[in-house]
Amino acid sequence: MKLAFIIDPIHLLDPCHDTSIALIEAAQILGHEVWVTQANLLSVAEGKAWAVLQRVELVPVQLVERRWIAANPWYKLSDSSLTSLETMDAVFMRTDPPVNDSYLYATYILDYVDQNKTLLINSPSGIRGANEKMYALQFTKAIPETIVSADKQFIRQFVEAKGAAVLKPLGNKAGEGILFLQSSDRNFNSIVELSTLQGRVPVMVQTYLPEAKEGDKRIILLNGEPIGALNRLSSGTDFRNNMATGGTVAQTEITPREHEICTQVAERLRQDGLIFVGIDVIGGYLTEVNVTSPTGIREIDRLDGTHLGYQVIQWIEQSLNSRRQEE
Ligand SMILES: Nc1ncnc2c1ncn2[C@@H]1O[C@H](COP(=O)(O)OP(=O)(O)O)[C@@H](O)[C@H]1O
Ligand SMILES: [Mg+2]
Structure with a gap:
């Protein structure tokens, strides 16, 4: 298979931690060809999505005394070329949040990949529709008590009723901007004003789970x-x-x-x-x-002795095979 990964600049990624690298490595070991690109290197022309792609080859990490060790350098990139994404069997969109304009526009460009030819992981409309914080709200039996609001009074009432809460910006990741909130906090008003940009941007406020x-x-x-x-x-x-x-x-x-x-x-x-x-x-x-760039498989593989990357790539192989047999 030919696979493309839309990621943040590869030199900023950590081969011992980042799931994107674990997936690329698994694909390479299973005999597939992998290219990388970035959200800002996508284009649309002639009604198709294109990307400036670079072929990537990794030196696989090694587990030494229960820690991943990477070679230095750990990757090699080819020269870049503008390529139609339709030539790929699968494209992974794994740019890290924040989900800002450039992120969203990348998903609109990916709408121009023919999904009958190329598997998109994850679907651009799926990612666009699923705010990582708010998507959970629809599973009412599974979530803790939660509100989303920019209204200081409403937030105060909620926090007073719950005793303690966690405030979360809707578009961040990795703990960024996550604040512990109590109504007795002398900074309560300032915290809410700063987080909601003076009542203009809603935030999630969730009951604190001890x-x-x-x-x-x-x-x-x-x-x-x-x-x-x-x-x-x-x-x-x-x-x-x-x-x-x-x-x-x-x-x-x-x-x-x-x-x-x-x-x-x-x-x-x-x-x-x-x-x-x-x-x-x-x-x-x-x-x-x-849904944007979930991580964890390097750590799970290290702790459980699994090869989750292989499982993901093999799932893609199987779903493309069964799709092609149906045609
Ligand atoms: N309802 C909650 N109760 C207690 N702690 C929470 C709650 N929600 C989030 N946290 C804490 O904040 C961290 C980040 O929250 P999360 O919602 O996963 O946002 P993100 O990981 O995208 O920053 C969690 O790892 C946890 O420590
Ligand atoms: Mg989290």
Whole structure:
């Protein structure tokens, strides 16, 4: 197969942590050809989507004493050439949030990839339609009590009723802008004003789940099926459990309640073309559905001895094969 990955500049990625690199590496090891590009290198011409592609070859990471070790340099890029994305069997859109104008326009460009020829992971309309924070709200049985609002008074009432809450900007990732909120906080008004840009931008405010101290679980879903999970614990000096805020990772299992949550979201994810997704679960509650560039497979592979990247690439092989047999 020929695969293209739309990613942030490759030199900024960490081969020992980033799932995009784990997927590229798996594809390469399974004998496929991989190209990389960036959201700002996409174009539309003649009614088709094009990208400035560079062929990438990786030196696979090695597990040494339970840690991934990368070679230096760990990747090699070819010269670039403007190529129709229709020549690819699959295209991964894995640019990191924020979901800003350039991100959104990239998804509109990807609408011009013929999805009968090329599998898009994830579907551009699916990503566009699924705000990572707000998508979870539709699964009313799975989420903690939550409001989305820019209204300071409404937010204050909610926080007073709950005692403690977590405020989340709607477009960020990796713990950015996540704030612990209590109505007695002397900065309460300022926090809400800063986060809502003086009442102009809505934010999510969610009841604080004390179980977060036992971890924020990341479950990786492939076409709606859970394929692996990882627990994230906070550093101790920060209430946030994100790996990017110094959280540590630990091996974990998927509980029956979490399997139930996966079942609740699966059908909708498949309908929306959200094939590779990471959900976050705290204390048995769904808090986030990560659809843009979910991560975690390097850590899960390290802790569980799995090869989740192979599973993803093999799933693509199989779904393209069965699609082509139908034709
Ligand atoms: N309802 C909640 N109760 C307690 N802690 C929370 C809650 N929601 C989020 N957090 C904390 O904030 C972190 C980031 O939240 P999340 O919603 O996953 O946003 P993101 O990872 O995109 O920044 C979590 O890892 C967790 O530590
Ligand atoms: Mg998260």
